Amino acid sequence: DADVTQTPRNRITKTGKRIMLECSQTKGHDRMYWYRQDPGLGLRLIYYSFDVKDINKGEISDGYSVSRQAQAKFSLSLESAIPNQTALYFCATSEPSGRGVDTQYFGPGTRLTVL
């Protein structure tokens, strides 16, 4: 079984709809992240959480919110989806290794299309 799972894997929705993307991990890691990937832009950090009580904004958090329900679960919500949120979304986890040298482990991604 995969260590980091994401549901759904694909989603098509309409402008204005509320969408939740879910991430679960069995690695036992405290740190979890949400990224979006756009062609030619690489990955950009949306939110990250270093433990259950810690939530931090990344570089592109506007229009998104997150919830860390447990150590193993980290969900990303789009309160009112818009077409420029069409992208590939990745969840990742890591163990703290000090000073930012964590290796991140990525889920398989969720392809979201907003019409």
Place this chain on the structure above:
Amino acid sequence: AQSVTQLGSHVSVSEGALVLLRCNYSSSVPPYLFWYVQYPNQGLQLLLKYTSAATLVKGINGFEAEFKKSETSFHLTKPSAHMSDAAEYFCAVSGMNTGGFKTIFGAGTRLFVKA
């Protein structure tokens, strides 16, 4: 501030030829540098990382990268390309700074391997 530039969005090599993927970084603090690989329809996985222990870093699948501070570079190489190396490769810089945790990914370089 940290940034990463990957030179060339696409690189094409023949099977058995040298692979060279270029990455230059900018960082106001000692950088921690990573190369990740993304195979089609999968999440990213770590190839190798530089954590200041040794300037030549060996990774999985025969890849290695050399940290050159004077050139602010962290280029990825492999002596002999294999068809299975065809994928997208991302350079990343990571670390804690006054703005909090940051991982900055490059835009990615897609590697094509010709038979």
